[in-house]
Amino acid sequence: MKFFIWGVLPYIALFMLIFGTAFRYWKFERAWTSKSSEFLAKSSLKYAGPMFHLGLLMAFGGHVIGILIPKYFTEAAGINEHVYHMIALAGGIPAGILFLGGFLLLMVRRFGKDRMEVNTSRMDRVLYLVLFLTIVSGFAGTLLNIPGAFDYRTTISPWFRSILALSPDVSLMETVPPVFRLHMVMWMLTAFIFPFTRLVHCLSFPFTYFFRSPIVYRKK
Numbered sequence: 001m002k003f004f005i006w007g008v009l010p011y012i013a014l015f016m017l018i019f020g021t022a023f024r025y026w027k028f029e030r031a032w033t034s035k036s037s038e039f040l041a042k043s044s045l046k047y048a049g050p051m052f053h054l055g056l057l058m059a060f061g062g063h064v065i066g067i068l069i070p071k072y073f074t075e076a077a078g079i080n081e082h083v084y085h086m087i088a089l090a091g092g093i094p095a096g097i098l099f100l101g102g103f104l105l106l107m108v109r110r111f112g113k114d115r116m117e118v119n120t121s122r123m124d125r126v127l128y129l130v131l132f133l134t135i136v137s138g139f140a141g142t143l144l145n146i147p148g149a150f151d152y153r154t155t156i157s158p159w160f161r162s163i164l165a166l167s168p169d170v171s172l173m174e175t176v177p178p179v180f181r182l183h184m185v186m187w188m189l190t191a192f193i194f195p196f197t198r199l200v201h202c203l204s205f206p207f208t209y210f211f212r213s214p215i216v217y218r219k220k
Contacts, residue, residue, distance in 0.1 A: 005185070006159065007168040013188035014163075020195030021203065034201040037119060048105035055099025059138070062091050067160050071153040085148045096139035103135055127197045134186040141179045150177055156184065 025032060066088065074084055107128060110116050145152075159172040173181065194200065 002173075003170050006170045006173045009188055010160075010163045010168070013191035017191040017194050021200055024195045024200060032200055032204070034198045035119075037116060044105070044109040048102050048109060050102070051098045052102030052106055055095050055097070055102055058091060058095035059099050062088065062095060066153065067157050070161070071157070081151070082148070084153075089142070089146060092142045096135075096142055100135050100139055103131065107132075123193075123197055127193060127199065130186065130189055130193060134183065134190055137179055137183040137186055141177070141183055144177075144179060150180070152176075152180065156180060 075081075079087075110120060110128070155172050155176050159169055162169040162172070173184075176184075
């Protein structure tokens with residue numbers, strides 16, 4: 001079971017993420033959307049939207065640095081473990097606050113108004129639950145590891161890189177604390193459902209929404 005979870009399941013999740021997303025774009029391109037609901041409740045997005053997306057970008061950047069860059073690279077650059085941990089906390093805690101805070105505000109907006117809730121599909125509800133558990137487990141891991149007792153760069157990071165190298169080292173996950181294991185399982189579950197949710201819009205190419213003019217919604 002350990003080998004399946006840490007040595008097989010990641011490949012199934014990555015397969016679904018890559019090929020499932022490609023299949024949806026190929027066969028159901030017209031459904032490639034985030035299903036904007038701004039015209040139903042605009043004012044509550046003023047802070048929730050930017051908080052959520054900024055927190056997401058910060059968290060994603062931190063994961064790329066912490067997971068994909070080996071520990072010996074930063075040490076060779078003169079950044080010891082203590083300094084790296086302080087930098088990670090300085091970026092991780094604000095990212096977690098923005099990410100989780102923005103998500104909770106979006107959920108209040110989503111389920112606090114009848115006209116929003118009736119426009120929420122079953123898959124949306126599954127997505128929100130999975131995202132909530134993913135964000136909470138990740139932020140909890142950051143907070144619980146403030147003393148720096150657990151070094152994920154000697155366990156989780158090389159494990160993930162071994163997955164990408166097609167040579168999974170399952171033994172690296174044996175000493176990982178439960179909250180971090182939960183976070184790993186949740187990202188795999190997120191990858192599973194990604195092709196079937198509104199999350200696909202983040203892969204829109206060539207990212208024209210970064211440069212286009214705002215869409216104006218009028219009351220009349």
